[in-house]
Amino acid sequence: MKSFHQTLLCGLLLAGALLAPPAHAADGKGVFMTECAECHSAAQGKNKKGPSMFGVAGRPAASLADYSNYSDALKASKWQWTPAQLKTYLSQSSSKALPGTKMKYEGLEDQKELDALIAYLNALH
Secondary structure, eight states: OHHHHHHHHHHHHHHHHHHSOOHHHHHHHHHHHHHTTTTOOSSTTOOOSSOOOTTOTTOBTTOOTTOOOOOHHHHHHOOBOOHHHHHHHHTSOHHHHSTTOSOOOOOOOOHHHHHHHHHHHHHOO
């Protein structure tokens, strides 16, 4: 009986670890609130000045049907919002990363914060 309980406990702990967002993502929520939330929402279907970031990971750039204010530059970019593309875009001035973009952002230089932000964006689904 002791072995059954130990197995059950291990299974529950493992399931909890797999379902819980990584600590990295939790740290990224604070970065999002500081760096992004003025213009972007993390909620599905709630656009602000910029599009919702809900489900951004893996999505083609400029592809939200319910957001119509994308720049021509972003539409023409053919980007996919992979972790690598997000890192490239968010680590520098948006006007340098994509000339002609409407987004006004100076970039996030702190690599730990940038990684946490990207982990958070990847967890929004």
